[in-house]
Amino acid sequence: MCHTAVSYSFTLYVCIIYCVKSMMLYQIYISSALQLQSITKSITSAEAPVKEKYGRNIILGTHKEGGAVTFWSHAVSLPLSSNAILSWKFCHVVHKLLRDGHPNVGHTASIRQMGTLWGNLHDRYGHIVALYAKLLCIKIDFHLKHLEIPPNLETPEQVLDKAIAIDINKVFDMTSEVLEYMEAALKLQETVFRQMESSSTSSTTPVGKCRLAPLVLVVQDCGPLYHFLVKLLFKLHSRESCCLYAAQRVVVQLQSQVNTLESELEDQRTHKQMALVENECLRMEVENLRAQTAVAASIQATVEDAGSENCTLSIDNQVEDCPSYLSIIISKISADLLALVKYPPQSLPELNCNFQLEAQRAEIERLKQELATERAEISQVHNALQSKEKAGDELSSVLVGLQAEKETLLRTVKDQEAEITSLRQALVLLLCVFSVQLSQDSGVLLQKLQDEQFSLLQCAVVEAEGMVLDAVAKVDDPLHVRCICTPDYLINRAELTLASIDKMQQSHVVYLRNMDDASGLLRSVTQFSHLISDTIVNGAATAHSAPTDQADRLTDNCRDCATHCLQYLKELKLKATLPRADPTAVRFVVQRILNQGQDLRPRGADVQKEELADMVDKEMTATSTAIEDAVLRMDEILSQARRDSSGVKLEVNQSIIGSCSDLMKAIHMLVTSATDLQRDIVESGRGAGSVKDFYAKNSCWTEGLISASKAVGWGATQMLESADKVVTDRGKYEELIVCSHEIAASTAQLVAASKVKADRGNRKLQTLQQASRHVNDMAAVVVSSTKSGQMQIENKNSMDFSSMSLIKLKTEEMDSQVKVLELEKQLANERIRLGGLRKKHYEIEGISTDSPPESAVNSFDSSLPTVFPDPVNYLKLSFNLYYHLVNYYNEIFNHAIAFFSCFHFFCKLAPSIDGW
Structure with a gap:
């Protein structure tokens, strides 16, 4: 009953996931359609302002989509180079997206080209469009340089203080960038107002609103920018001496006087x-x-x-x-x-x-x-x-x-x-x-800067040493024994660690050339420490599920890796040993961990993705051939049964072989339909790529299809052997029933694997579903004919107790009870063994079709599963569980029928027994 509850809950879980996924896809479709409609209605050639509701729809669409792909795919087709009003509204919408949309913009070049184009043309909107495009480019560059400042410029005081508290040169550069930003914004505002005054345009008309609407966003940007500028100027005055600024003021005043005198002289010369x-x-x-x-x-x-x-x-x-x-x-x-x-x-x-x-x-x-x-x-x-x-x-x-x-x-x-x-x-x-x-x-400031940069490097190295020590402690922690990891995930971590070691070596060389900037080496040390500790912990977790010898070697390599890593970080921490710090030993140990992880991978994982297409064709062809051979062999078995048997036995054999032959033909039709649907899926989904590229891209689906084909072919072969054994009295009728159940489950698995990539309206999919229903009907016919034939054979050899005495009956009854107890014990043991076999079967199938390690979550949390099968395999396992559950209930039903038959016979026999 536990198996039943688990299977029902798992099937319900799969259905819920499918429904949620369908609802999410529908919501994404509705959101994309609403976003496209808003883009079309907001960016028009009419000289009127952009409505707020369209702007909100576009912004919400970018957040739901996780980017502005829909917006830019539609904006590329707009005739921005031929209509200045359209370009003005486009800049307005882009400004809204930059402030409130999803932070994912990568079209600065196109905006700059549009501004250059309209700046060279003499148009009433061309000049302000060029200024607006320049403002947007400056805004994008500013936020790319300063990622800690959000696009809407609403920065907490702590973040701003942290951003300007490191380097006075960066503060000066940031001050220049903010001044440039404000100058572009004020230039745009001044130009718009001057054009409206020259043309006597009222702000209450649609024409005036069209020009004034973007200035609201400009004003919203200028407020925080002024606040930034005040803080930056105070920061500059607090970091430098007053004498330097006094001398600078004198220089500026003298320069202004010189400029004034030169202008007066030029005026006099002109007069x-x-x-x-x-x-x-x-x-x-x-x-x-x-x-x-x-x-x-x-x-x-x-x-x-x-x-x-x-x-x-x-x-x-x-x-x-x-x-x-x-x-x-x-x-x-x-x-x-x-x-x-x-x-x-x-x-x-x-x-x-x-x-x-x-x-x-x-x-x-x-x-x-x-x-x-x-x-x-x-x-x-x-x-x-x-x-x-x-x-x-x-x-x-x-x-x-x-x-x-x-x-x-x-x-x-x-x-x-x-x-x-x-x-x-x-x-x-x-x-x-x-x-x-x-x-x-x-000179003094440069020395101070180098000291501060080295201090930051030392802090980063100390933190990295702590992470490595923590990873080593987890290796020896008894609680960590429950955590396991797949070899694929360990290989992924080791490869990333090797790449980070190379990057760290390059950053080390760059820092030795210029010790004024340690930012690159700091980032490399941080990334290296995370990856190396992750590799150590993953190696230890992988060793928990590996054989003993390989586990010991892998654990020792993890400890050696930690030792060499600490030695390397110690050399980086000291000025005397910094130039000769070398991560070669660390790279060598990580390479050994990577090789051991590759040795621990399961056998099916080394198949190249380019070979999947050939494997699919090969397995489908082999399955079709096996079924055709089974149909021909069934005819031979039927002919042999007609020669070797007669009477009730011949009738039973003809019924069973005929139903098995019909089942094989139905399976052959199903495999043919699945092959046609698979080719249709490949042709419609591969696009401009080749068939091999499509199978490689959808490797999980391909592996599920291969597994289903193998299962169908194996089931046909087993049914053929079982039918031959039943006809020749060397097998049991139950084997045919089990084989029919397995074939039904395998065909259901093949149908599910084919339906994953097919469209609902595909005619070939409908043909496949009809063939699947036909296979299920034929499997039911095989089961029913087998059971009826078995009952006919058993009724032929009915028991006769009329000649037995009371003592003989009592002796036979005790022997039957002993035999019943033995059989019940064997049945319980066999059920336990069947449960273990099925569990191991599901584990092997799940591991062989495991998803790539990149998509896996952290495998060191013992509360999370370490294996994430493909949805096709989940569906296949659910069908297997379903059919095994049906078999289980059939067995219970048969036992109940047998019990009631015995009880009925006993009730009929009881009055004839003396002393009852």
Whole structure:
């Protein structure tokens, strides 16, 4: 009954694990779908802020997933290089992930490339996207350098004090990094505000919210950064002397004064240059005005070569002479007219004279108009000359003022240059003094740093010695005898220890070259101490389950390893022996432990994973061949039974052999279906890899499939032998029943191993399940036909007590009781032996399919199991337990039937016995 309870509880445990795993997979699927939907809706090209619920969904998805794989797999496909708003929202979501998401980010290069791209493009969002990308890259680099500071910058005071309490140079570097971080954040905020002011964008509109939303995260970063900066500055002032900072302040003040004077000098030079340029422009303008005046003065073509003053005088003289000339012409014409009136013309010449008079009148009118036009032009020329003269006078006065200002500026420049020369000399003198003082202080600080680094190394070595001594104490501890370890786990620990020894040797060489930094050697010592102590304890635990000779050698090697390790750590702890410390002896002993662990591995563990594919094909082919041979052999056995037996015996043999033959055919169909399903699984699951790679990748599943195939083939062979023995009266009917049960369990194991990797909707899986049900039905038919045949044979030889006397019956009854007691005792012993055999069988199967040692937990906890079988083998063991349980109940049922039959016979016989 204990077996029954264990089997039921184990089956229930497997079912619960399967249900929990299914629920977890469903939750992961729902979480991934929700995360993808949130990413799609949050990072869009619409100029609106990212909604908080989408950001929360993305952050929760990264924590459930254990990383940002889903986010980055979708973000890679976004058109970030073609849409600036999309890039701005992408940076906002990445900033949220960096602050509150799962700490697993590895895409700094893509963010930096995106910032460089938008920094080179002139776009309204391009500039702020470039600044935001730069801020994110600085943030990622800062947190990679300082892992103790969380991404949201909410660091406890103790952690921050511990981070800045080691090295003043690291404090200074961290101060520079924090200043750079804050400068990038403030630059982004200033640029966003300037763009909103220039475009008159309101903060209540979606456009304004889209730009202002990321600044909330920037403000949340700047608060802790300011707190860090204040503490770092106080730390710097507390670690260095006041004189050094006072001298540094003087240097900074002198440098600022020099920079101010140089800027003023540059301004004065600029003003001087501008004055010279303006003076030259004024001179050119005066020359141009004079040239225009000369051109205006040469209006008349006849006086083109004369000067402007002569032209003006000649024009005035002509204007003055014109009236007298016109008056003469007019008087002459008037006289002619009077003469014509008094004396009319008598001939054609006189008429011609009249026409000439009319022409002269028209000419007079024309000359009057030209005279008025010339007078207007002369007045304009006079006005232009007067304005040019005034402009020339003004330019002359301006030139005089500029010349005076130029002389003043030259004197000021000379004075400033003399002052700058004196300040530079004072600065050079101060720099010389400070450089001498700095070199002295740096030598003292360097020696102090080396001493502190060696002190840290000594502390780490002392701690490592304690761990090794603790491991040696566990080796001799009686309580540790209960702890065992697998050889595979010991091999894994030993290999890691050898790698850590090589790494420690390299770090030792690096430390001897530069004793200012012992961080690499400290990490190597810590890792080496953990691994070497783990190897010692694991070696002792492995020796508890090994043969005596090998266990003694392994224990002695563990003690030798501890001795050499302590000697090596002692050499590292002292300055005198530090350069010649050599871990060769430790490596040699660990290599011996590794070799002994490999010798203790079980035989099946050395099979290469590349051979698994060939083994699967070989075992499936061998199983199919064995079943086909069994079917043919069954026909031969049936033919032989027909020749050698007759009557009831022949009928029983035909029924049993026929049912066994049907069972073999059903098993053959099952193996064929399993082979087809296995090939389908391999083709659909291997992807771009080969078949061998798929089997090597799924080695545990492959080994379960091989074990199931072997079990089916062995069961078919055993049933064939049992059927042959039953037909030839050399065997028992119970052997057929047991073989049918074993075959049913083996086929169930093969079906379970095939279903592990198959999809639920696979048609070949449904065919395999139908074949499995058919095998179970045929196995039941074999059992029923065997039992019915056995009952027919036994009823043929029924007992006859009619001829026995009372004394004879009493004697036979006592003999039967003695025989019953003997058989009951044998049955109890056989059950105990069967239980031991099954237990050993399950242990061997579990060890042969043990999972890799990397996935095992610490095997030194005596409350935890030391063997973790594959789920396929767990399922196989559960099916074996189930069928053995069915056999057990069948035996109980048969015994109950036999008991009631005997009781019924006894009740019928009792009235005929005298004295009853």
